[in-house]
Amino acid sequence: MHRSVEHSNTATSESETIAELRLRLSEAEETLDAIRNGEVDAVVVGGVSGQQVYTLENADRPYRVLIEQMQEGAVTLARDGTLLYCNMRFASLLGIGREQLTGRPIFDQVALDDLAAFEALLARQDGAGRAAELTLVAHDGHPVPVNVSAVDLRVEEHGPHLICCVVTDLTHSRLRSHELAAANARLASEIEERRRAEESLDVALDAAGMGSWDLDLTTDRVRRSRRFGQIFGEIERGGGSGLGLLLAPFVDEDRQAVAAAFAGAQRSGLVEFEKRIRRPGETGVRWVHVKGRTHYVADRPVRIAGVVSDVTERRLVQQQLHQAQKMEAIGQLTGGMAHDFNNLLMVIGGNIDLLEGRIGQDNRSARYLAAARQGVERGATLNQQLLAFARRQDLDVRAVCIDELLVSFGNLLRRAVGEAVTVEIKAAPQRWMCKTDPHQFETAILNLAINARDAMPDGGTLTLSTERRDLDASAASLHGVEAGSYVVGIVADTGTGMAADTLGRVFEPFFTTKDIGKGTGLGLSQVYGFAKQSGGFVAVDSEVGVGTSFQIYLPSTQEVVATPATQDAMPQIRGAGNVLVVEDDANVRDVTCELLRGLGYHVLEADSARAALALVEREASIDLVLSDVIMPGGMNGLDLARQLRTTRSDLPVLLSSGYTAQQFGLHETLEGVELLRKPYTLSALSRAVERLIQPS
Amino acid sequence: MNDDGVEMPVRYMLRLFVTGTTPRSTRAIENMKHICEENLEGQYDLEVIDVYADPEATKELQVVATPTLVKVLPEPLRRIIGDLSDRERVLAGLNLLPRR
Numbered sequence: 001m002h003r004s005v006e007h008s009n010t011a012t013s014e015s016e017t018i019a020e021l022r023l024r025l026s027e028a029e030e031t032l033d034a035i036r037n038g039e040v041d042a043v044v045v046g047g048v049s050g051q052q053v054y055t056l057e058n059a060d061r062p063y064r065v066l067i068e069q070m071q072e073g074a075v076t077l078a079r080d081g082t083l084l085y086c087n088m089r090f091a092s093l094l095g096i097g098r099e100q101l102t103g104r105p106i107f108d109q110v111a112l113d114d115l116a117a118f119e120a121l122l123a124r125q126d127g128a129g130r131a132a133e134l135t136l137v138a139h140d141g142h143p144v145p146v147n148v149s150a151v152d153l154r155v156e157e158h159g160p161h162l163i164c165c166v167v168t169d170l171t172h173s174r175l176r177s178h179e180l181a182a183a184n185a186r187l188a189s190e191i192e193e194r195r196r197a198e199e200s201l202d203v204a205l206d207a208a209g210m211g212s213w214d215l216d217l218t219t220d221r222v223r224r225s226r227r228f229g230q231i232f233g234e235i236e237r238g239g240g241s242g243l244g245l246l247l248a249p250f251v252d253e254d255r256q257a258v259a260a261a262f263a264g265a266q267r268s269g270l271v272e273f274e275k276r277i278r279r280p281g282e283t284g285v286r287w288v289h290v291k292g293r294t295h296y297v298a299d300r301p302v303r304i305a306g307v308v309s310d311v312t313e314r315r316l317v318q319q320q321l322h323q324a325q326k327m328e329a330i331g332q333l334t335g336g337m338a339h340d341f342n343n344l345l346m347v348i349g350g351n352i353d354l355l356e357g358r359i360g361q362d363n364r365s366a367r368y369l370a371a372a373r374q375g376v377e378r379g380a381t382l383n384q385q386l387l388a389f390a391r392r393q394d395l396d397v398r399a400v401c402i403d404e405l406l407v408s409f410g411n412l413l414r415r416a417v418g419e420a421v422t423v424e425i426k427a428a429p430q431r432w433m434c435k436t437d438p439h440q441f442e443t444a445i446l447n448l449a450i451n452a453r454d455a456m457p458d459g460g461t462l463t464l465s466t467e468r469r470d471l472d473a474s475a476a477s478l479h480g481v482e483a484g485s486y487v488v489g490i491v492a493d494t495g496t497g498m499a500a501d502t503l504g505r506v507f508e509p510f511f512t513t514k515d516i517g518k519g520t521g522l523g524l525s526q527v528y529g530f531a532k533q534s535g536g537f538v539a540v541d542s543e544v545g546v547g548t549s550f551q552i553y554l555p556s557t558q559e560v561v562a563t564p565a566t567q568d569a570m571p572q573i574r575g576a577g578n579v580l581v582v583e584d585d586a587n588v589r590d591v592t593c594e595l596l597r598g599l600g601y602h603v604l605e606a607d608s609a610r611a612a613l614a615l616v617e618r619e620a621s622i623d624l625v626l627s628d629v630i631m632p633g634g635m636n637g638l639d640l641a642r643q644l645r646t647t648r649s650d651l652p653v654l655l656s657s658g659y660t661a662q663q664f665g666l667h668e669t670l671e672g673v674e675l676l677r678k679p680y681t682l683s684a685l686s687r688a689v690e691r692l693i694q695p696s
Numbered sequence: 697m698n699d700d701g702v703e704m705p706v707r708y709m710l711r712l713f714v715t716g717t718t719p720r721s722t723r724a725i726e727n728m729k730h731i732c733e734e735n736l737e738g739q740y741d742l743e744v745i746d747v748y749a750d751p752e753a754t755k756e757l758q759v760v761a762t763p764t765l766v767k768v769l770p771e772p773l774r775r776i777i778g779d780l781s782d783r784e785r786v787l788a789g790l791n792l793l794p795r796r
Contacts, residue, residue, distance in 0.1 A: 020772065031760060031777045039778040040761035041718035044747055044754040051751035053762075055715060062718070 455495025
């Protein structure tokens with residue numbers, strides 16, 4: 001069974017082999033027929049060096065067509081650069097016929113500068129592809145920029161190496177890149193121009209002391225100029241929110257308003273405010289003025305940019321100006337009031353003098369009269385202080401060494417301030433001279449000392465010292481004085497100090513922080529007016545709980561000290577002669593006339609300067625004219641005196657006024673003219689009249 | 697599909713040897729594509745081999761000219777030379793015609 005199966009298997013195998021062989025034969029025949037009938041494109045031949053593919057005639061036509069028609073130049077070169085083949089495109093690129101190119105060295109068409117590079121391209125033999133950008137020379141000599149990519153090609157095993165090149169025309173892309181480069185250059189120059197504009201803007205802003213800032217609302221970043229940093233002090237760089245960085249330097253009380261201003265700017269398109277900042281490491285505040293504009297893109301705010309300047313100085317000057325204007329106005333008011341007040345005192349005092357002559361030696365009456373006269377004197381003193389503030393007093397200005405004054409004044413000061421206060425006088429070793437009225441200076445120091453005492457109820461130290469300080473033009477103009485050298489008298493206490501609002505008003509007349517009845521409110525006004533009238537000013541520094549320092553600036557001088565002449569008290573003299581009294585105020589005129597008659601003079605009256613001139617013309621016997629300075633009717637006492645100088649040079653004139661001699665330009669002493677300050681006493685009047693009528 | 701109808705459907709492994717884009721090679725590729733789609737839908741793997749790119753591939757299957765279609769599977773191995781435009785001959789070579 002097994003055997004028969006084996007036999008049967010063998011028989012099957014034999015028949016299968018025959019069938020297989022038949023099949024193979026027919027396949028081989030088919031193959032031969034196909035080759036013979038040209039049904040194949042290529043035959044594959046096995047050899048020692050592997051399978052070789054032989055393409056039959058025309059089978060590679062598509063490749064030829066591809067190479068011929070493609071829009072890149074194709075070139076086959078021999079190793080020595082001889083052109084063996086090129087396609088149409090390459091020939092048209094150079095504008096030379098293929099028949100002329102073939103067989104000639106390619107180097108003829110390569111630009112001189114690129115010959116070496118082209119040779120290098122050919123010389124490489126590592127079989128790898130390589131490329132280079134070169135310039136070829138066309139038929140008419142114009143350059144053709146190309147990219148040449150080359151590859152070694154060995155067609156036959158032992159045949160020569162050929163080099164195949166694909167040549168890409170770069171004329172258009174070069175043109176495009178030239179255009180691109182030109183566009184780039186244009187852009188660069190525009191950027192440069194803009195940068196310069198920004199730079200010159202920065203320079204201009206810097207010159208104007210302005211910083212610039214630019215807040216980008218979309219990124220919330222802020223750009224700040226160098227000057228911005230200087231104005232705000234050293235500011236934090238980078239990081240954090242843009243608006244936050246802008247807001248940070250403002251003082252707590254102002255920050256919310258500044259944030260609101262920026263928020264409002266997004267709608268309104270503008271931002272402008274003047275607010276306070278505090279620089280890092282500085283205690284004082286500074287004022288900055290910020291102004292900016294919002295920029296919109298499609299109605300959406302995208303950035304706010306603007307400038308900032310430090311206006312602290314301007315505000316300070318403004319403040320000083322306001323203060324000066326206020327003080328000037330108060331001075332005008334005070335001066336006018338003091339003038340009328342003087343006339344009233346004149347009437348009261350004169351009538352008291354007259355009454356005294358008529359009332360007997362009754363003790364009680366004498367006491368009443370003395371009390372009334374004392375009242376008039378106190379009123380006159382007050383008035384004097386008012387006039388001092390209004391700068392309408394007579395100043396006896398001379399060269400003074402205030403250190404000497406302070407030393408000699410020391411005892412009086414110590415008595416005035418009491419035992420609880422220690423008085424230290426630090427006299428400078430140099431004898432600095434300044435121009436001032438020594439009596440007014442002493443009054444000023446006394447006023448300051450009394451204020452200092454009141455500021456130190458529990459005792460303390462009062463220090464008086466002098467310094468010499470030079471003020472430049474800007475510092476001087478801040479105080480309305482001339483630049484130059486000043487001697488500064490300093491009165492400093494260790495008292496309670498003053499708050500800023502008090503400090504701003506201390507020099508106003510009748511401004512007082514003392515209890516009612518304790519101060520007139522005129523002490524510091526006198527200091528202020530006196531310093532101003534002396535050509536200086538008074539400055540004050542104060543800190544609550546630490547103390548106050550007043551500095552009286554007086555113009556320095558090189559003049560030597562003049563010994564003050566002392567006036568002797570003169571006895572009342574009974575005189576004789578004709579006196580013309582010129583006074584527009586009937587009450588004052590009456591009392592003056594009565595006083596003169598009481599002294600024994602014959603009196604004529606006139607209510608105006610013109611009336612007086614008429615009288616003088618008529619009455620040759622007049623020995624003296626006593627005239628008020630301020631009078632209505634277009635001619636004042638001074639005009640009258642000048643007129644009389646020309647018409648009656650022998651006739652002496654006595655002017656009386658509550659105002660200063662200086663104010664009326666009486667610096668030039670008119671021969672025979674004297675000034676009698678209102679309110680005057682009977683004895684003062686007597687002395688003046690007597691002296692003028694009977695010149696010694 | 698066969699006469700007795702019990703044979704399982706077989707998967708054809710076919711290789712077409714061509715030389716680049718020569719005219720007969722491109723025609724052979726196109727013809728082969730049609731024949732396969734119409735007669736062997738879903739049951740063939742066709743590899744097209746460019747003998748320019750890989751001349752050694754001809755050795756194993758003893759290909760001497762292009763284009764040549766080789767039926768590797770199912771056995772027996774069969775070579776059909778030419779551009780495969782004679783449809784009858786191709787189908788016969790692939791054993792897809794009833795035997796006479």
